[in-house]
Structure formats: C-alpha cells, structure tokens
Amino acid sequence: MSHISIQDVHKVFESGGQEVHALKAINLEIPQGQFVCLLGPSGCGKSTLLNAVAGFSLPSTGVITVEGAVITEPGPDRGMVFQEYALFPWMTVEQNVAFGLQIKGVDKAAIEAKVAELLAMLNLTDFRKRFPKDLSGGMRQRVAIARVLALDSPIMLMDEPFGALDALTRRNLQDELLRIWTELRKTILFVTHSIEEALYLADRTVVMTYRPGTVKCDIPVDLPRPRDVASPAFNALKKDLSQLLMEEQSRHNQAEFRGAAVD
C-alpha cells in the first residue's frame, strides 16, 4: 500500500471574482520513504497540492489519504517546512525545536535528550540559546528542519524550503537533507521550481502544468547518489525537464500578458 495516496483531487477557488482551477484530476501514489519533488512554474498549483496534503486547505473534490486515513486537518504526522522558515521569534533555537514535543506532552527529560540529539544532527548545538533573529537564513532553516524532525513524523512536507538561500548554503542544506533522509527514511514531498534541485534530491520528479494544475509527467530519477550535477546523465535529464518546463512557463507568460494570471 502506498504511503500517501492522492486520488482525483480537484481544487477550485475564487480569486478576484474569477474561478481558478488550481488543481485538476491529480492522482499520485507515493510509497513509504520516497523523496518526491513537485516541480513547475509559479501558478501551477504545486504549493496548493502540498497545502492540501498538509491539511491547511482541503481539496474541493477527491481525497488524500495517509496510511489509508483521509486527511481532514493539519497534524504533526505531516511536519511542514516553510520557505519563510516561520520560526517563532520569541523562542530560542532549542525552545523552537522542543515546542512540538511539549505539545505532544513528552516528559521533560525525554525532550531534552531529543532536542540535544537533533541540534547535534543539524550542527546547531552552539546556537541553541540564540533567538532566530540572530541566525542566518541557512541556520534558521536548519532549526525549522529540526523542529519538524522532533515530531518524528513519517512524512515531511517542504515548500520551497531553500528558495531564499544563496547557492552555496542551498547546496549545503540539500546535502544535509539527503543525509538525514538516508538516515531516517522519511517520505518527503518537496516543492521547488528549480530543475537542478529536483534532480539533485529526488527519487522521482512530478512536473505540473500551468493552470489548471495537472500532472504533466512523472519522471523517476534513477541517478546514483551522491549525484554529480556535471555528469552527462544529469544534464540530459535536466535538458528534458527544461523543455517540459519551458512549455508551461510560456503558457504562464501568455496568461500573464492576457492579464489572466492570478497569483
């Protein structure tokens, strides 16, 4: 049985008096432990789909199930990492990481042990007493990842988590995420608009079309890890994906010129 099952999901919402078909007939089966990237131009509904899996905004029709149970609300079994980090600025690094465990009602000693373990895993130990404002973007995103890992959720949802980072920090965190994923074998659903990021990280890349958001193609990425972004195989895949994405991008551009794009 697949871990996450997305069955005939449609999402329609109203924006500026217009009906927008954000998602149309999405069907995806994601097995346990798979690293899936959702790739597409802005406005293709990839974040909408992620939010539907997270339970923040449920599908208009169709169902999403996790381990067979239909999703009706957000929950700690699907930890989410946001592009804007969304750390609580009034909590220190360790308080941010501990928060989810406190909510669960885990006892104090166990929280301390778990937090220490996660901070060590993400090289944050020296920063544990700092407030988010005193951290760089990369550091903040490490904390956000640690906060989600603390939940021990089988699924991690990531919404362009490295989009705001510079190239070097981004690669660094990508490697770190792969290391963590290899160790903990979580199912990851990762939204990005970067082809290279998708090919570097994912077992499988799902390309989405510009509005209405549908699955344009579902491509397995079989390259061995660690992946070499300069290898011919990597670049051949990259070229194929670029072609597919350009088609959607131009549809997005045309819509924008018509003044129909609602983002």
Place this chain on the structure above:
Amino acid sequence: MKRYRHAASGVLVPLAAIGFWQLLSSMGWVNATILPSPMAVLVKWWAYLRPLEVFDPAQGSYLTWCFSGELIHDAMGSLYRVLMGFAIGAGLALPLGLTMGYSKVAYALFNPLVQVLRPIPPIAYIPLSILWFGLGNPPAVFLISIGAFFPVLMNTVTGVQTVDSIYLRVGRNLGASQLTQFTRIILPAATPYIFTGARIGMGTAFIVVIVSEMIAVNNGLGYRILEAREYLWSDKIIAGMFTIGLLGLGIDTLMSRLSSHLLKWHRGLEQG
C-alpha cells in the same frame, strides 16, 4: 572619543538655554516673580526636597528623616496614584483586549462602545469622577485608570489581530490546541504591541495624575504647583515642573528598559 563628543553636544543646548535664562534674570530684564533665575529655582528645589524638621533620633530612623521632605512626599503621592490607576486601567484593558482581538464576536460586540468612549479625554470625566467618588485618591485613580485603559486596550487588540498567520499555521501543523495556540503563540507574538500600549498608557496616566491633583487631591506634585501659584512662588512652580518632568522621564526609561529586557528576541527585528 567620538562618544564623549556626542554626549558633550547633548548638554550644549540645555546649558545655553540655562545661561540665557540666567542672563535674563541677572540683567533684570524680567520680573523675578514672573520668571525667577535658575539659581533661585535650584535653591527652592533643594528647600522643597530636604526634610522640614531637624533630625531627631526619637522620631524615627535617619532614612525616614531623609525622605520626610515635602517634595518626596508629593512625588510618592503622585507615583502611588499613577501606579494604582495604571494597574487598574491596564489590568482591565488587557483581558478585554485579548478577547476582542481573538474573537470576532467579542470584537463586534464591544468595538462600537469602545470607539464611542475612546475619544472622550480622561479630563472630561473630572466632574463625574468627583460626583461619584468625592475628593482624594479615588477620583484621581479613576481618572488615571481611564487614561491608561484605552491605549493598552487598542494596542492589545491590534497586537492579537496582526499575529502573522504563518505562526498559527505552524502551530496547527505541530498539533497545538486552541489554548496552546493562544498562550504560546498569540500572546507572545502580541507582546511588542502590548508593551507599546502600556508605555503610551503610562504616559497618559502621568498627564492625568497632574491634572487630577490640581482638582481633586490636596497633595502630590500637581497640587503643589497650583498651590505655589496662589502664593506667587514661581520658583517653586518651576521646581515642581522639573520634578514632574524628571519623574516622567524616570518612569518612561524604566518601562522601556523593562520592555527591551523582556523583548530581547524582538530588539532590532522591526528593521528586518
């Protein structure tokens, strides 16, 4: 070096102003009853500050004697009223503000009344306060609490209403209950606003205390400067005014220290 020069330039204008003032007096350009010299004000201030009686161990400790001066007594009286009024006003405004900010229903119910009452200056409540509470501390505390109430209320409402929705999404994602969302996310996120409101409220309370003492109380700094006018003691009036200013500055500095200590996480955040 640069820091000292900065500090030095800060006292330049006040010194010049005092010098000019002294010059006006020394040259006899203004009547001393209208505007006494800075020196005369300082002398009066000292007389106002120091104990009235000679020290007598039988009457009490040395420390008690030190603080037995009229000025200390007045300042303590004013401060007591400010703190009482502020505690009552802010104490009522905080829970109401949190409720109004959090619940749309509560907001719809209370906001019209709040908007009608808010523009009424606390001073306008003076006749009613005397009618209701007579003279002395009760009407003063009542007026001050009204002065402190609205700034704290309005800022608390705004603080709660403007909590960034992403924090609430994270809270739901982490499985937080409504209560946890409120106590661990909404409340701390709103504290910078609440502190701003408290600081404004404290400032208003300080204005109102002086006015209320001029009308309803027979001690305190506001009472004392009005009393001094009746004897044409302009030096005492000015000494009293400076005391009021210093006390106000002291309270505001204390509030701002307290808030920057409690909001360490927030310092510099508003700049990005």
